Amino acid sequence: MFTSALNPEQRAAALSALATEEFDILVIGGGVNGVGVALDAVTRGLKVALVESQDIAAGTSSRSSKLIHGGLRYLEQYDFKLVREALHERELMVSTQCPHLVKPVSFLYPLTEKVKERTYVGAGLALYDALRGFKRALPSHKHLTGKTIANISPSLRQDIITGAIRYFDAQVDDARHTMMIARTAARHGAVMATNVRVDNLTRNGKKVTGVVATDLKSGKTLTIAAKATIMCAGVWSDELHQQFGLTPGYSVAMSKGVHIVVPQSAIHSKDGIILKTAVSVLFLIPWGDKWIVGTTDTPYEGDRAKPLATQEDVQYILDQANRVLEPKLKTEDIIGVFAGLRPLVANNAASATTKLSREHTVDRPAPGFVSLAGGKYTTYRVMAKDAVDLAVLDLRRIVSDSVTEKLPLIGADGYFALQQQVLKIADDYNISEATVTHLLDRYGSLISEILEIITADPSMAQRLIPDLPYLKAEVLHAASHEGALSVEDVLLRRTRISFEASDSGLSAADTVAEIIGETLGWKSADRKNSVQSFAKVISEEESALKALVNS
Ligand SMILES: Cc1cc2nc3c(=O)[nH]c(=O)nc-3n(C[C@H](O)[C@H](O)[C@H](O)COP(=O)(O)OP(=O)(O)OC[C@H]3O[C@@H](n4cnc5c(N)ncnc54)[C@H](O)[C@@H]3O)c2cc1C
Structure with a gap:
């Protein structure tokens, strides 16, 4: 009935619906x-934009x-409810909701002391495993000796590491997963448009009746x-509450978190590693x-849209990692860097409208208006359910309960069967098995959309960049199915080339513009502008790195 594809035609239809229809x-x-x-809202049968x-x-x-x-550190704060909730979400994602996107990952918790530390950390990890309940998609933790560690993780300093405990969590390409949730919502009928900024609210008396927004592509209101x-x-909450003349029950402080990316050869370890630091x-x-x-x-107090790593951020990460690594990580090892802002919620104790929670907050500062902030990525589904539960009070009718716990994301159906058919797909489409696995882990059963592009034009099976697995077909697909509207969208979020390629994807930017330009109806000036604005973003993001290398 509805399509999950996000593209210029879908966006045009969405803009027309946004301007003419009323949404729940x-x-x-x-x-x-x-x-x-x-x-959450659209799968309760509501009309959603x-x-x-x-x-x-x-x-x-x-x-x-x-x-x-689940967040090991919350155990130390005795927040068992939060850990249990997050672990439940983790098990759901790995096993049924999106096993094509969320994968188990093992971590070593290195120990530097033989008895006390092992007992303390071991007890914590036993509790972490126990809080999963009976649904157990991931293996339990395991104690490892110093000798075993030397084999698994030769990069860990043998002179100070006496052993380790291995435990499991899961990992995801966050931008891809978020986009797949968006496509799933579109598949169920949600109307969506990016590059549309909300500037103000409309009201009837005190009741909020919608918004005034700007289509940033056309400039139209x-x-x-x-x-x-x-x-x-997220971190824009305070700014928007103020702009809308609302007094919310909470405020959002910003905390910056930076990551660096290094090649596999820089750290010899079969497992991930978690280290306790003085602050986190x-x-x-x-x-x-x-x-x-x-x-x-x-x-952090700077530009919300452009958090940048500083020289000190990068140095801190190197120093902390190098406490346990031998050989040490060097500045020259760093391929990429990215920074993000945590929305840290501080609840206003005097507020009558705020549902207090340690991690996330759902607030209703005006009739017809609910806001949600804080929490962690892992528990987005639970937060979404809480927000919709509160907002539906304004609909003044009986609304069904959330069904998202039982709802796989698009691409999840048939994924485990397709994993058994890698060889056949590789043969049928004349691509390598490694490429099929790469595609299955990014698209699940939607791999058929990529294979269709390759069938129509076999040159699309070529890699965009020789030493990264992304195909040209995926670039085209980003614009035709995944809502990418610029070179930046493709290289920063639909793929992670911006932090995975040694040149941040700059050499591929023209080709990307060429491939997506047709779908996006671009003229040559549009291509040039999009490439230039991507280059600007990269040069800003990498300034700290360059300064460090040159210092
Ligand atoms: C460094 C770091 C590491 C983290 N690691 C983890 C982790 O490993 N696991 C985990 O579970 N959680 C983690 N988190 C937390 C998690 O990433 C966040 O809680 C989550 O992504 C927040 O999502 P959000 O939708 O609230 O905010 P955002 O993703 O920031 O979304 C808010 C959106 O609102 C849009 N917007 C703003 N103003 C307007 C407007 N006027 N009109 C229209 N749109 C507007 C913005 O463009 C933005 O896209 C981490 C956070 C950070 C910073």
């Missing part, structure tokens, strides 16, 4: 929480550590009518044939 729920913000709300000022996942939701986890509006604006933890996370290492945690 309008969502502001296309991060994981916003798309999660859209999916979502607008995002930049690209899907352009905010924090493309810049996380990419872990789907849109008035969107909705019985209830749900804002999921540092993860060394396997990422294809690279490692993602981070993160930092520092207060």
Whole structure:
């Protein structure tokens, strides 16, 4: 009945619907929480729209550590409810909701002391495993001796590491997962448009009746009518509450987190590594044939759309990792860097409208308006459900309960069967088995959409960049099915070439513009502008790295 494809035709139809129809729920913000709300609401049978000022996942939701986890550190704060909830979500994602996107990953917790530390950490990890309940998609933790560690993780310093405990969590390409939730919501009928910025609210007396927004592509103003509006604006929440003249029950502080990316050869370890630091933890996370290492945690007050790593951020990560690594990581090892902003919610104790929660907050500062902020990526589904439960009070009718716990994302159906058919698909389409696996892990059963492109034009089976697995067909598909509207959308979020390629994807930018230009109806000036603005983003993101290398 509905299509999940996000592309210029779909966007044009969405803009027309936004301007003319009334929605039950309008969502502001296309991060994981916003798309999660859209999916929750539309699958309850509601009429739903979502607008995002930049690209899907352009905010924090493309810049996380990419872990789907219970959060070991919450155990130390005795927040068992939160850990149990997150572990439940982790098990759902790995086993049924999106096994094509969320994959188990093993971590070593290195020990430097033989008895006390092992007992303490071991007890914590036993509890972490126990809190999963009876659904257990991931293996349990295991104690390892110093000798075993030397084999598994030769890069860990033998002179100080006495042993380790291995435990499992899961990882995801956050930007891709968020986009797949958006496509799933579209598949069920949600109307979506990116590059549409909400500027103000419309009201009837005190009741919020929708928003005034700008289509940033045409500059046109849109008035969107909705019985209830749900804002999921992450670190933009304070700014927008103020702009809308609302007094919310909470405020959002920003904390910056930076990650660096290094090649596989820089760290010899079969497992990921977690290190306790003075302020938090540092993860060394396997990422294809690279490692993602981070993160930092520092207060931030700059431009919300452009958090940048500083020289100090990068140095801190190197110093912390090098406490346990031999050989040490060097500045020259770093291929990429990215920074994100955590929306840290501080609840206003005096507020009567805020549902207090340790991690996330759902607030209703005006009739017809709900806002959601905080929490963690892993628990987006639960937060979305909470926000919709509150917003439907304004619909004044009985609305069904959330069904997202039982709802696989698009691409999940048939994924496990397709994994058994890699050889056949490779033969049928004359591509390598490694390429089929790469595609299955990014598209699941939607691999058929990529294979159709390759069938129509076999040259699309070529790699975009020789040493990264992305195909030209995936670039075209990003514009024809995944809502990419610029070179930046393709290289930063639909693929992760911006932090995986040694030149950040700059040499591929013209080809990307060429491939997506036709689908996007571009003239040559549009291509040039899109390439130039991508180059500007990269040069800003890498300034800290360059300064460090040159220092
Ligand atoms: C460094 C770091 C590491 C993290 N690691 C993890 C992890 O490993 N696991 C985990 O579970 N969680 C992690 N998190 C937390 C997680 O990433 C966030 O909680 C989550 O991504 C927040 O999503 P969101 O939708 O609330 O915000 P965002 O993704 O920021 O979305 C908000 C959206 O609102 C849009 N917007 C703003 N203003 C407007 C407007 N006027 N009109 C329309 N749209 C607008 C923005 O463009 C943006 O896309 C991490 C966070 C950081 C910073």
